Amino acid sequence: MPPSDTRQNEEPQGVGGQSQGQPLIVFDDVVKRFGDLTVLDHLNFSVAPGERVTLIGPSGSGKTTILRLLMTLEKVTEGVIWVGDEPFSHMRRGGGQLTQASEGYLRERRKRIGMVFQQFNLFPNMTVRQNITEAPVHVLGTPKGEANARAEELLDLVGLGEKIDAHPTQLSGGQQQRVAIARALAMQPEILLLDEVTSALDPELVAGVLDVLREVAETTDITMLCVTHEMGFARDVSHRVLMFDQGRIAEEGSPEQIFGDPKEERTRSFLSSVLEKGH
Amino acid sequence: MWDFQWTLQILPDLMDGLAVTVQITVLGYLIALVLGLLIAIVRRAPFVGAVLHAAMEFVRTTPLLIQVVFVFLLAPAYISPMTVGIVVIGVHYAAYTAEVYRSGIEGVAKGQWEAARALSLPARRTWGAIVLPQAIRKVIPALGNYLIATFKDTPLLIAIGVGELLTEAQQIGSASFRVVEVYTVVGFLFLLVSIPSAILLRRLERRYAAV
Ligand SMILES: Nc1ncnc2c1ncn2[C@@H]1O[C@H](COP(=O)(O)OP(=O)(O)O)[C@@H](O)[C@H]1O
Ligand SMILES: [Mg+2]
Numbered sequence: 001m002p003p004s005d006t007r008q009n010e011e012p013q014g015v016g017g018q019s020q021g022q023p024l025i026v027f028d029d030v031v032k033r034f035g036d037l038t039v040l041d042h043l044n045f046s047v048a049p050g051e052r053v054t055l056i057g058p059s060g061s062g063k064t065t066i067l068r069l070l071m072t073l074e075k076v077t078e079g080v081i082w083v084g085d086e087p088f089s090h091m092r093r094g095g096g097q098l099t100q101a102s103e104g105y106l107r108e109r110r111k112r113i114g115m116v117f118q119q120f121n122l123f124p125n126m127t128v129r130q131n132i133t134e135a136p137v138h139v140l141g142t143p144k145g146e147a148n149a150r151a152e153e154l155l156d157l158v159g160l161g162e163k164i165d166a167h168p169t170q171l172s173g174g175q176q177q178r179v180a181i182a183r184a185l186a187m188q189p190e191i192l193l194l195d196e197v198t199s200a201l202d203p204e205l206v207a208g209v210l211d212v213l214r215e216v217a218e219t220t221d222i223t224m225l226c227v228t229h230e231m232g233f234a235r236d237v238s239h240r241v242l243m244f245d246q247g248r249i250a251e252e253g254s255p256e257q258i259f260g261d262p263k264e265e266r267t268r269s270f271l272s273s274v275l276e277k278g279h
Numbered sequence: 280m281w282d283f284q285w286t287l288q289i290l291p292d293l294m295d296g297l298a299v300t301v302q303i304t305v306l307g308y309l310i311a312l313v314l315g316l317l318i319a320i321v322r323r324a325p326f327v328g329a330v331l332h333a334a335m336e337f338v339r340t341t342p343l344l345i346q347v348v349f350v351f352l353l354a355p356a357y358i359s360p361m362t363v364g365i366v367v368i369g370v371h372y373a374a375y376t377a378e379v380y381r382s383g384i385e386g387v388a389k390g391q392w393e394a395a396r397a398l399s400l401p402a403r404r405t406w407g408a409i410v411l412p413q414a415i416r417k418v419i420p421a422l423g424n425y426l427i428a429t430f431k432d433t434p435l436l437i438a439i440g441v442g443e444l445l446t447e448a449q450q451i452g453s454a455s456f457r458v459v460e461v462y463t464v465v466g467f468l469f470l471l472v473s474i475p476s477a478i479l480l481r482r483l484e485r486r487y488a489a490v
Contacts (some may be wrong), residue, residue, distance in 0.1 A: 071397050111399045121394035125412040134408065135398035187398060 022085070024049040024223050025070070030079035030089075032065055032247075039065050040077070041247040049190075052224040054234040054255070058270055061247060063227040067193040069116045072106045083109065083191070111139065114189030116239030118196045120176040120221040122183070125138070128155070129164045132183045138189065139270045154182035158212045174205030174210070177230040178212050186215065192216075206230070213237065213260065229274050235259055281315055286330060286460050293461075296447030303365050303430045304430045310369025311425065319384060320406065322377065344435050346371060351439040357393070364436040364443075375387050380464060383414035392434050420484035421480040454455030456476050 017162045020037040023046035032040040039062045047053050055063045069081060069089065080098060081089040091105045096108040101109070122131050132151040136142040154189070155161045158178035160171075168176055176196055184192060195214070210233045217224065217237045225261045228234055234241060234255060239260040243251040243266070251264040318335060322328040338346070351363045387410050395405040413423075434445035444465060450462040 071393075073393055073396060094399060095393065105403075107399055110397075115397040115398075117390060117394065117397075119390050121388075121390035123394070123409050125409070125416070138401065138404045138408075139399045183398070271456070 021048060023047060023052075023082075023221065023223075024084060026082040027066075028080045028082060030069070030081060031077045032062070032074065033071065033077045039179070040069075043142060043248065044125070045242065045252075047223060047225065049239065050221040050223055052226065052238045054238040054241045055225065056231075056241060056245060056252070056270065056274075057225045058273075061244040063244055064195055067115065067195050067227065070191070070193055072098065072101075072110045072111060075100070080183060083112065091167060094129075111187065112190040113185050114184035115193040115195070116180050116184050116193070116197045117170070117178070118199050120173070120200070121125040122167075122176055122180055122181045124168050127165050127167055128160070128171075128179050131168070131179060132186045135183070137188050144165050150186060151182070154185055155179075157185075158182050159208070173201045174208050177201065179211050181209070181216070182211055183256075189222065191223045191225070194228070195225065196227050196228060196229070198228070229277075231259060231274065243270065245270075280459060282457070284455065285455075286464060289455075289461065290443055290458050290470060292447050292451060292465065293444065293464055295419060296442060296444035297472070299361070299441065300430070300433045300443040301472065303361065303368065303433050303436065304426070304442070306365045307368035307372065308429045310366065311372035311376045311429065314369060314373035314423065316380050316411075318373060318377035319380035322381065323384075323386060335374040335377055338371055343368070343371050349434055349440055352378075358439045362431075362437070363390055364406045364438060364441045366427060368432060368436075372425055375425055375428075376422055379418045380414065380424070382421075383418035384410060386417055387413050387453065416487055419487045423480040427476055430476070431469075436449075 014114075016038055016160070023049040027043050027045050029045045030040055031038065043062075043066075055066065058061055067073060069076060076089045079259045080087055080154075086109070087098055087101070088109055089101060093099050106170070122128075123134070126134065129148065129151055132144075132154060133144070133147040136147040136150065137144055152161065152164060154162055159179055160175055163171060163175065163179070168179065171179065172279075177200075179218060181197075186208065198209050201209065210230060213226075213233070216222065216239060224237075226238065238255055241253060241255050242249050242262065243258060243262075245266050251258065251262065251267045253263075258267065318331055322331050322335075345365045347364060350367050351360060354363050391409055391413065395409050400409070433443050436443055437449065438448045440446065448461045448465045452458045454475065455461075
């Protein structure tokens, strides 16, 4: 089922971002190395505002690294990441030259980006409410009352309204992940990064989390980058699928094309291996 | 023979000594708790951290007695022996509590730092609201053990004439030659403080280990 919104750019976009309109995220010849290991190899792609992109590919192909670069948890080795009209991995110096972004610059820029982790990473020393209101209050300066009201709304959205004063340790994995989604949304991010958010969950808890994300996808225009092995979910929610292999894009296309008629042998064998694992 | 009457007579002087001992212990330990925490945090900085680490290593590998005497001899005369004792004991044990805090901080999952960063939390909140509450909770029992160690080390201050319990005892003992009575009472007084402290610590340990 294709996404039912009114966006026009459902067309697969070429590598390098030859999309009509201004892209929101651009990876411009990005290289990421850890020591001798090249994890991202001159990577070029772009994402349009409001677009939902699923990243698939074998383990170790660099998907997590892409999200971590966007979250500024890692630094690029070469190339530049752009978000909006501004450089993101770098900043402008006098004369328009780009230099490595400073910590202060990154702190400002990454406020527009939220991330949900595979291992939830809720703060165990805080209640659910504090987890959700911490950043709005202390980063955005939202008044406490307002942040609280918003936390309640978000918890209702993820179906955990009655857990607001619980501690994370009292929740199941699926519930924790739904709180983590609420926590990320509380910052009203333009971009949401989802890294295998259901991989650490017991199978019976996966559907609840995916339903919440479907709802978020349908009711907001947040741009999403989603790494997942849940192919049904990817097909329902994403506008475009990027298949990664060894730090490069092996194939990209609409979910219908990638899942229904993959052109590349690598994509085909990857998809069949995922299906075998019973996802 | 054990003279009970006489023992009662010397008790007030010994209690004064005990009060000083407890005061030194508490104040020294507070310095160790606060300073150790600061050291553990600053130690993570690249250059200053390495220097600090070397300094702490030095403090841990030289005897407290020598540190006490050394600082006492260097300190200007208007600083009382008691103040010297408190500060030296505090700094000495800060070198140990810093290690305890460090292990607690390193025990906080990497994902906690990353989640804080993903939420753009400033360093002050990341440390104050997320990392330290989790780190300190885990090391409360280990920190508690250093309270008892501090207490047991206060008699070293006899070397610089602080009027703590052992100094009092020595004065009474050498004036009366009734050494057995005096030191028996001193032993009991130490136990009087350390046993309840130990019980309290075990309780704390159970309470925080349970989580
Ligand atoms: N911090 C790191 N240090 C060294 N190697 C790393 C680090 N992070 C990731 N890698 C390596 O980079 C490669 C890509 O990892 P990742 O982006 O996590 O892939 P994926 O999410 O597609 O499984 C892997 O070989 C991984 O071992
Ligand atoms: Mg990964």
